[in-house]
Amino acid sequence: MIVRTSARTPSSRVPRLNGERVDFEVGGLAVCVVEQPGVPVVGVALCYGTGTAAERDDEGGVAHFLEHMMFKGSRRFGEGEVDSLTQRLGGSNNAFTSHDATVYHFSFGTDTWSTALEIESDRMDNLLLDEDAIESERHVILEEIAMYEDEPWDALDQQVVARVFAGHPYAKPVLGSRSSVEGLSREALRAFYSQYYNRERANLAVVGGVRADEVRAACERWFGNEPSRSRSGALPDTETLPTSVDGGPIRIERQHGELARLLVAFPAPAVDTDEHAAMRLLLAGLCLGRGSRLHRRLVEQERSCLWVTSDLTEGRGPSCASIALEVTPGFDSKDVELAVLDELSRSVSEPLTQTEIERARQLLRVDYVFSQQRVEARAVNTALEHALYGEGHHERCLDRLLSVDPCQFRELERWLRPDRAVIGWSLPSVS
Helix, strand or coil, rough: CCEECCCCCCCCCCCCCCCCCEEEEEEEEEEEEEEECCCCCCEEEEEECHHHHHHHHHHHHHCHHHHCCCCCCCCCCCHHHHHHHHCCCCCCCEECCCCCCCEEEEECCCCCCCCHHHHHHHHHHEEEEEHHHHHHHHHHHHHHHHHHHHHHHHHHHHHHHHHCEEEEHHHHCCCHHHHHHHHHHHHHHHHHHHHCCCCHHEEEEEECCCHHHHHHHHHHHHHHHCCCCCCCCCCCCCCCCCCCCCCCEEEEEEECCCCCCCEEEEEEECCCCCHHHHHHHHHHHHHCCCHHHHHHHHHHHHHCCEEEEEEEECCCCEEEEEEEEEEECCHHHHHHHHHHHHHHHHHCCCCCCCHHHHHHHHHHHHHHHCCCCCCHHHHHHHHHHHHHHHHHHHHHHHHHHHHCCHHHHHHHHHCCHHHEEEEEEECCCCC
């Protein structure tokens, strides 16, 4: 059955996105097509609704390792052939793993886009997992872990996030640890692949200069057959709240690099709530752009920081709100930390003004439109949306954000209390 709908958004405040949307299913695979006539490229994204959170304690990093192996040989495409074929056809491809999902995405011309379906069908059913390729890729991933450990921000972020989500699957590092990756066997990779890589757990999005009827025909060709084996397995429960950070603030300090770096993080509301929208708007008012409160105070007035930014994670389960900055050499890191906590407290007692709110809304609206402009990015967003949240998720989130009432900021006090904070410092190395 094909369901055809206009790509309308839930509120006049939310920018309209071009394209007619068509949904259907082939062989258990959920497919979403966004037709954009006249666009000369097509983005294709296949999202498996499983990632690091599904790993057992003894197989850390297996989801990310398997992502690498999906490029290392299947029955019809030998090692390296996916990349070489993509390049010969003038396209691009990439992939990423998160706690909740693993996504493979392509960009092709309108006459070659179905090659992506041919590739995905074969490696969904016929991945080889050659022993030599596994060992070669193991070294690549161990080097990747070493790079993360050597990069001050990556190392600090990993430690802080692990503490914010202590006791929750989101505390696991996506790459795994050096010891866990060294211990992963071919059997572990095969078991994870067999359990989670199947049509029922996959969501396909095709966006750009393509028609729904030709996408359906290509899907029938490449995914309409019976899979080579049956697969099953329950996903972990990630929707429960993590272990509380109450009783803090919890402090993490490490010596790394030449600059003082601060990351202040809090457990935050789940993505599909009004509180999450209010938190995103508040963080934008505090940290996004030159007109934000913390930028004005720390970067322009006091000049104690080189820059300041914020983040609010999204997933099936709880979120993490954070503020990050780098301290200008010669300034006291303690004063900077107190200033950040002061502005967080003041943001609740003295909420953003209407001018600040409108400025933050406009910046977030622009970010939303920009994130959807490239067809490949829109395909990724659409596939993720279907796998994790349901149709229209991104538009609903933006609509909530644009509808936030200033009085909602006061409700965030229970999330932003200092005793719920994890305060991470990466301080200059002592020679």
